[in-house]
Amino acid sequence: MKKLFVFGLVLVLAVSAFAGAKKESAANSLERIKAAGELVIGIEGTYPPYTYHDAATNKLIGYDVEVAEAIAAKLGVTPKFVESKWDSLIIGLDSGLWDTVINQVGVTAERKEKYDFTVPYTYTHGVVIVRADNDGIKTFEDLNGKSSAQTITSNWAQLGERYGAKIIGTDGFNESVQLVIDRRADATINDDVTFADYLKEHPESPTKVVATSTDVTESAVILAKNQKELLDAINKALSELSADGTLTRLSQKYLNLDVSKR
Structure with missing residues (x-):
């Protein structure tokens, strides 16, 4: 003892x-x-x-x-x-x-x-990115019940969850976009600057922005x-x-x- x-x-x-x-x-x-x-x-x-x-x-x-x-x-x-x-x-x-x-x-x-x-x-704005041929998602609200490829702990994943999206975990933005292109995810959310830079490097990418948040992300x-x-x-x-x-x-x-x- x-x-x-x-x-x-x-x-x-x-x-x-x-x-x-x-x-x-x-x-x-x-x-x-x-x-x-x-x-x-x-x-x-x-x-x-x-x-x-x-x-x-x-x-x-x-x-x-x-x-x-x-x-x-x-x-x-x-x-x-x-x-x-x-x-x-x-x-x-x-x-x-x-x-x-x-x-x-x-x-x-x-x-x-x-x-x-x-x-x-x-200071940036969040955007919803989908395949160019996707006409089923046009707003953040349309993410409800859809899959969104995101890094799990990011604020973009939290935003997606807030709108009812089912989050598919990834290691980064490039993987998230690729899942969208491969139709393994319906969408991904990120900031407008990141996607604009991505398009400069991948001008033929079959993706598009369908919604932009009015809120500023700090x-x-x-x-x-x-x-x-x-x-x-x-x-x-x-x-x-x-x-x-x-x-x-x-x-x-x-x-x-x-x-x-x-």
Whole structure:
């Protein structure tokens, strides 16, 4: 019995120490990042025009990539990108695999309960995409009872579910569109900029937009809770990058329009 008591006491102390260390680590995250000299960023790398690889050089590029690089420069550190599938990106924050995710993460009420968001750096509209020969879906309401190919944890999947769609899980936008083309899904939802960029690369794609949301989707940098110093520092960086025209320039470079402003 005594051995069990001692073991239990040690376990409690160990858990308490771990929790305290985790809390201290979160509180001093900005200091830790500056000491390490790098900001570790979770990113897809397969989501043009935001995060993708240049066909000729295989270099990681895109609007979000350069925004992340500009933020890191403002913090005085080097960005370290870690690529992962979308559904693993936000989960990686819980595990401490990266300091933040900069990958068009939509700001939602559900996510704000568990994570902190910076000020938005992207404003877009959601669109419903179907095969060109599909005349049965013309509005978001028409998704009710239909299948929509989406990354499971994305805000687009949540939007589809809100309209009654049956979600088919995918690893990213390109797979979602391909399922629509192959008639394995009735539709997919994403932002208007992503689809416009897709059509530039695939002008013969047998797909079309049938509905555009009137609501503006805001995307921001996402962080684990209770990292006020880091949150404030990134907000300050984004404010400066907006004021000096950097966000507008990067948006025009990759998207041919300014999505950095509402």
